[in-house]
Amino acid sequence: METQSTDRLKAVVEDVVKGTAPNALIESRVAHDEVTLLVDKRWIHEIVKAFKEDPRLEFGMLSEVTAIDWLEEAREPRFDVVYNLVSLTQEHRIRLRAPVGEAEEECRIDTITDLWTGASFMEREVFDMFGIRFDGHPDLRRILMPDNWDGHPLRKDFPLGGSTSFYYKQDTDEYAGEPDDLVPRIRVQDSDV
Amino acid sequence: MGDVITAPPSPSVRRVVEHDYPTAEILALNMGPQHPSTHGVLRLMLEIEGETVLSLKPMIGYLHSAKEKLAEHKTYHMFIPYTDRLDYLSPMANNYAFVASVEKLLGIEETERCKWLRTILCELARISSHLLCIGTHAMELGAMTVFLYTFRERETLYDLFEEICGARFTVSYMRVGGVARDYPDGWLDKVKKFIDDFPACHRDYTDLLAMNDIFVGRTRGVGVITAEDAVDHCLTGPMLRGSGVDWDLRKRDPYLVYDQLDFDVPTRAEGDCYARFQCRMQEMLESCKIIEQCLEKMPKDGPINIDNPKVIFPPRERVKQSMEDLIHYFLLASDGIHVPEGEAYRPIEASKGELGFYLVSRGGYKPYRCKIRSPSFVNLQSLSKMSEGALIADVVAIIGSIDLVLGEIDR
Numbered sequence: 001m002e003t004q005s006t007d008r009l010k011a012v013v014e015d016v017v018k019g020t021a022p023n024a025l026i027e028s029r030v031a032h033d034e035v036t037l038l039v040d041k042r043w044i045h046e047i048v049k050a051f052k053e054d055p056r057l058e059f060g061m062l063s064e065v066t067a068i069d070w071l072e073e074a075r076e077p078r079f080d081v082v083y084n085l086v087s088l089t090q091e092h093r094i095r096l097r098a099p100v101g102e103a104e105e106e107c108r109i110d111t112i113t114d115l116w117t118g119a120s121f122m123e124r125e126v127f128d129m130f131g132i133r134f135d136g137h138p139d140l141r142r143i144l145m146p147d148n149w150d151g152h153p154l155r156k157d158f159p160l161g162g163s164t165s166f167y168y169k170q171d172t173d174e175y176a177g178e179p180d181d182l183v184p185r186i187r188v189q190d191s192d193v
Numbered sequence: 194m195g196d197v198i199t200a201p202p203s204p205s206v207r208r209v210v211e212h213d214y215p216t217a218e219i220l221a222l223n224m225g226p227q228h229p230s231t232h233g234v235l236r237l238m239l240e241i242e243g244e245t246v247l248s249l250k251p252m253i254g255y256l257h258s259a260k261e262k263l264a265e266h267k268t269y270h271m272f273i274p275y276t277d278r279l280d281y282l283s284p285m286a287n288n289y290a291f292v293a294s295v296e297k298l299l300g301i302e303e304t305e306r307c308k309w310l311r312t313i314l315c316e317l318a319r320i321s322s323h324l325l326c327i328g329t330h331a332m333e334l335g336a337m338t339v340f341l342y343t344f345r346e347r348e349t350l351y352d353l354f355e356e357i358c359g360a361r362f363t364v365s366y367m368r369v370g371g372v373a374r375d376y377p378d379g380w381l382d383k384v385k386k387f388i389d390d391f392p393a394c395h396r397d398y399t400d401l402l403a404m405n406d407i408f409v410g411r412t413r414g415v416g417v418i419t420a421e422d423a424v425d426h427c428l429t430g431p432m433l434r435g436s437g438v439d440w441d442l443r444k445r446d447p448y449l450v451y452d453q454l455d456f457d458v459p460t461r462a463e464g465d466c467y468a469r470f471q472c473r474m475q476e477m478l479e480s481c482k483i484i485e486q487c488l489e490k491m492p493k494d495g496p497i498n499i500d501n502p503k504v505i506f507p508p509r510e511r512v513k514q515s516m517e518d519l520i521h522y523f524l525l526a527s528d529g530i531h532v533p534e535g536e537a538y539r540p541i542e543a544s545k546g547e548l549g550f551y552l553v554s555r556g557g558y559k560p561y562r563c564k565i566r567s568p569s570f571v572n573l574q575s576l577s578k579m580s581e582g583a584l585i586a587d588v589v590a591i592i593g594s595i596d597l598v599l600g601e602i603d604r
Contacts, residue, residue: 032297032537061440062427063540064571066564068553084538084551084566088424088438091445095538118427121574129261144254144603153262160266 009092010035012056020050026099034095041081041098045110048096051085052115059085059094062112065122067100067130071156077101079132081109100132108133129154219247224588226255231592232329233599237576239585246588249580251573256603264563268529269295269369272563276550277363279567279601282325283318285354286543287601288367293448293539294550295369298532304499307371309491312449313384314357314366315541316480316487320391321350322544322596323473330470330593331402334411339401346394349387356380369530370505371498385488388481395478402470412466416579416591419464426575429568430546431476432595435469437462442542453490456483466594473596504530529558538566545569545596567601 010030014037017025021043028037039047051059063084070078083096100109111134113119123134124143131152134140142149151163225236234255240248260279264272276291277284289311296303303311328343351361357376358366366373402408418426423436433440441458443451459475461468498505502521511518534556540549546568553562572595580588 031535032300034536034538036536060424063547063549064551064564064566066551066566068562072561073555082551082564088440093446095536116427117422117425117578118571118574121570125570142254144257146254153259158262160262 005092006030006033006035009094013037013051013094016050016054016057017047020046034093036095036097038080038097038099041100041109044081044083044096044098045112045115048083048085048112049115051094051096057092057094058087058089060088061086062116062119062122063093065112065119065126067126067132067154068097069130069154069156077106079107079130081126081132083112107131108135110135111137113137128152131155218242222585226252232597235573235592235597235599235602237588239588241585244584244586246580246583246585249577249588251576253573253599253602256599258604260604261563261565264560266559268558269532269560270529272560273367274363274365277365279565279604280322280543280545280548280569280598281362281600282598283322283544284362284364285314285318285366286322286541286548288365289315290539290541290543290548291550292367292369293541294537294552295530295532297539298535298537298552298554299369299504299530301370301499301501301504303371304496306492306495307497307499308450309487310372310376310497311367312451312454313484313487313491315449316483317350317353317384319544320477320480321347323477324350326544326593326596327398327402327470327473330590330596331408333589333593334408336401336405336408339398342394342397342401346387346391349390353380353383353387356383368498368505370501375497381488381491384484388484391481392478395474399474403474409467411587411590412470412594413463414465414467415583415587416466416594417464418575418579422578423464423575426578427571428546428575429571430542430544430596431469431472432546432572432575434458434460435472436464442540442547446540448539448541450487450490451483454483454486456486466590469594469596531558532556532560540566543568545598545601546572548601565601565604567604569595569597569599570602570604573597573602 007030010028013035014025014028017037017039024040024043024047026038026040051057063086066082068080068082070080077099079100080097081100086093098109100107109132111123113123120139121143123137124140126132127134127140128142128145129152145153151158220241222239222241224239225231226234236252238250238252239246260275263275273288273291276287279287324343324347328340332340354364355361357380358364358373418436420436420438423433423438437460439458439460444458456479459472459479461471502518506522506525507518512522532554534554536553538549538551540547547566548568549566551564551566552560555561576591576595579591
């Protein structure tokens, strides 16, 4: 996609966001020929819906839903939920980022599963990996990790080696706890070189 | 929605039951994760009445290996071998998808010859992946022969991969800014020979499957998904094109040299398992066409890797003579590539659909976040929709037609 069309797309999406929710737009930028919008999470559902239905944009396809943990940036709010939308008719693409806070009551955002059924797995993955809840999701369960897993692995404060490991006594299935001398080296969170 | 074509009503009987009988006896059935037709470790929770599936829930995660987490702790080059193990049937395409995003973030472009070579490799990977899909799909429906036939051709493909990079399966061949090493003399001739021989093999599969009453009977009209539902489920690849939506990133958002090539994107309107099978069959022939054009148009000399020692190792001879190159060599080997701050996403049309790596960098040698958008993970969701009202035996046919690889579903 050429730069010119990217700038035009940026102008149109800004316009649509302002038409939908005047105070929702936090920031918009173009980098590497990709348009990224930062919007307020309170209006995310309305904005995505407007993007899907507006005849100038026609973002008919959801490409992905994911999240970023900005813990190491010490940014407030801590998370970004990222949406990537594609238009099958006009062949353009946009990325929406909605900041989401860390606190229990803040760490949630509206679901878009009513707009695309396919968002279901993607949102479940974000919930599983980051602990962000999607209000209105029909079946918000863990998807990759076991149901009884403790913690959310893709959060930056989750150690690479896992938070617990299991050791069993020899020849029995009795749980032996976690011996101190067997804690994997990678569990120790290094201050990223 | 513009050029989205609505699929006509399914041509044959879709077995839908009235499942609101008060006396109905609903049975919960667990299928997998060790079931031979679930392509690895997919587990399905079925609710059935008699032989009819009332609901289906896929349970995944048995192969979860935290690749996205690992990516945050590895340099960009160290992550390339992990991409092989995503969709392990087309590692070349995965390699390319990853380095394409890194290159976009770095703002560099590969050399002309490298572009053509990468295109050839991506298409060979597509053929290899589709061959396995068709072979296993047929095998699950009881046609053992064609599976062995497709492995005959895959053997040749693996020999080609082995010759170019030393590995047959997990190739790790692409590098940011180029490839691991140039192809050996005579390699292109062998590729040419393969694509010359391929149409005859393709006719074998057509004879064995498209003319096979049992195969056609078990796939036609089974697992129908309409164009609207396909878009609603965010499907990509042959799954979407099998439902009549003409969407292919090679045409719509071209990368590499696809904008200079002449090829068609096969679509079918029916949206059933047979349509997806036919899409894949046609795509393999289109891939041959692409490779043939690549072999003709590809520049025969010129550098294969870019000349940027901050990104890719300088040639060995120069390292021995020049101080700066030695330093760069050392820095690349010990630290890796320094990628500036930013975010980038370069999706490609892999054999199963849209594959892309969404990279977020804060600067430095490691990605801050690496999200793998894998087509199988998203495509899997449509299984519930397609299986409702089908027979248990049809579920096997439907799973085969989605072309699942659990390596990239669980990541």
